Amino acid sequence: xxxxxxxxxxxxxxxxxxxxxxxxxxxxxxxxxxxxxxxxxxxxxxxxxxxxxxxxxxxxxxxxxxxxxxxxxxxxxxxxxxxxxxxxxxxxxxxxxxxxxxxxxxxxxxxxxxxxxxxxxxxxxxxxxxxxxxxxxxxxxxxxxxxxxxxxxxxxxxxxxxxxxxxxxxxxxxxxxxxxxxxxxxxxxxxxxxxxxxxxxxxxxxxxxxxxxxxxxxxxxxxxxxxxxxxxxxxxxxxxxxxxxxxxxxxxxxxxxxxxxxxxxxxxxxxxxxxxxxxxxxxxxxxxxxxxxxxxxxxxxxxxxxxxxxxxxxxxxxxxxxxxxxxxxxxxxxxxxxxxxxxxxxxxxxxxxxxxxxxxxxxxxxxxxxxxxxxxxxxxxxxxxxxxxxxxxxxxxxxxxxxxxxxxxxxxxxxxxxxxxxxxxxxxxxxxxxxxxxxxxxxxxxxxxxxxxxxxxxxxxxxxx
Numbered sequence: 001x002x003x004x005x006x007x008x009x010x011x012x013x014x015x016x017x018x019x020x021x022x023x024x025x026x027x028x029x030x031x032x033x034x035x036x037x038x039x040x041x042x043x044x045x046x047x048x049x050x051x052x053x054x055x056x057x058x059x060x061x062x063x064x065x066x067x068x069x070x071x072x073x074x075x076x077x078x079x080x081x082x083x084x085x086x087x088x089x090x091x092x093x094x095x096x097x098x099x100x101x102x103x104x105x106x107x108x109x110x111x112x113x114x115x116x117x118x119x120x121x122x123x124x125x126x127x128x129x130x131x132x133x134x135x136x137x138x139x140x141x142x143x144x145x146x147x148x149x150x151x152x153x154x155x156x157x158x159x160x161x162x163x164x165x166x167x168x169x170x171x172x173x174x175x176x177x178x179x180x181x182x183x184x185x186x187x188x189x190x191x192x193x194x195x196x197x198x199x200x201x202x203x204x205x206x207x208x209x210x211x212x213x214x215x216x217x218x219x220x221x222x223x224x225x226x227x228x229x230x231x232x233x234x235x236x237x238x239x240x241x242x243x244x245x246x247x248x249x250x251x252x253x254x255x256x257x258x259x260x261x262x263x264x265x266x267x268x269x270x271x272x273x274x275x276x277x278x279x280x281x282x283x284x285x286x287x288x289x290x291x292x293x294x295x296x297x298x299x300x301x302x303x304x305x306x307x308x309x310x311x312x313x314x315x316x317x318x319x320x321x322x323x324x325x326x327x328x329x330x331x332x333x334x335x336x337x338x339x340x341x342x343x344x345x346x347x348x349x350x351x352x353x354x355x356x357x358x359x360x361x362x363x364x365x366x367x368x369x370x371x372x373x374x375x376x377x378x379x380x381x382x383x384x385x386x387x388x389x390x391x392x393x394x395x396x397x398x399x400x401x402x403x404x405x406x407x408x409x410x411x412x413x414x415x416x417x418x419x420x421x422x423x424x425x426x427x428x429x430x431x432x433x434x435x436x437x438x439x440x441x442x443x444x445x446x447x448x449x450x451x452x453x454x455x456x457x458x459x460x461x462x463x464x465x
Contacts, residue, residue, distance in 0.1 A: 069096045117184040134310055185215025279323050293311075326462065329422070339431065356430065406445065
């Protein structure tokens with residue numbers, strides 16, 4: 001735990017008592033703050049009180065006596081309208097921050113030179129975060145990973161000068177972290193997402209930009225126009241910027257050439273690393289993640305040999321292009337995290353012969369943007385509420401069936417793929433949908449896929465997840 005000593009002896013109101021909220025409350029108490037915590041869920045309040053956190057209805061406190069208001073990132077700050085607790089804090093002129101801001105202030109006070117790599121983007125940030133942390137730890141560095149992935153940031157070990165932090169940041173967290181100043185800030189990409197919480201794509205993009213705007217080194221993916229403009233603005237403002245691209249050769253920056261990771265300076269390029277033979281980093285989207293990791297780890301002082309060794313041993317993340325099993329020439333891949341078409345596009349682009357399991361709770365736009373990839377799909381197996389709409393979009397472009405459930409889709413896809421003459425056929429769960437019609441979250445959906453694959457006779461299980 002990181003005691004939030006910056007608020008020692010001061011009054012702090014806190015709203016949101018989920019896992020990260022309780023962890024933040026504990027950190028504030030450990031640092032000597034006088035905390036009043038609350039949640040709209042009475043069970044959460046009771047649980048927090050049972051764990052020694054001082055609770056109270058924030059409607060009845062003296063807001064003029066509060067020095068700060070700590071808001072959990074899942075609670076609306078601005079859209080579709082501010083939460084009632086936000087309105088009370090704003091009316092009293094109390095600053096509103098989140099747990100990542102608490103972490104940033106503790107680092108600034110106690111170990112400002114502790115390397116901090118912060119990662120954001122619409123897609124790929126979890127894999128990039130895990131990859132960077134893996135490379136650093138594999139090279140023997142004292143490494144802490146958390147934020148929007150794994151551990152709540154205030155549960156990490158306290159800042160020390162040689163301790164490396166790798167923190168995934170959602171737009172919600174950045175919006176509540178005004179002084180966040182990473183050693184290395186990474187913005188991978190931008191596409192419309194969470195617009196109900198930010199009001200417009202312009203607001204969403206501006207929030208993401210804040211992370212790299214205050215970074216010692218900004219690493220920006222330039223494969224989409226909005227990020228290109230951000231990189232240009234930062235450079236014009238005199239910030240240090242490294243551009244990365246998985247689709248285009250750059251005259252200055254890091255880019256992909258086949259499976260080679262290249263760096264160009266003033267038009268002169270050299271190969272620094274390779275992704276050859278690394279199944280966990282397959283596909284152009286993972287190449288972008290690897291390029292970001294390469295640039296970040298070089299900035300952290302690692303050698304090319306250390307970085308390549310980290311790439312080679314990276315196991316990948318569960319539910320994100322996770323290689324689950326092989327059965328003969330058939331590879332089974334769990335990409336349950338692909339909850340929108342943009343994310344599914346990355347998986348579909350990574351394989352040539354696909355037996356695609358898709359569907360769930362549909363999102364706006366469906367799979368219209370994936371039509372150019374349908375020739376890669378030998379057959380689609382549609383599940384959940386989206387199945388009829390997805391069937392209509394696919395039409396006669398490729399074969400499909402409405403399987404209804406994950407287990408039936410796996411059984412039928414495995415049977416069909418086994419007879420495919422291609423050198424490699426891939427049974428791919430990449431739903432392009434939320435999971436909430438049939439599963440509590442994408443992890444449970446991915447677990448269901450994994451268990452269905454493991455039940456297949458003759459399947460050779462890959463990894464230990």
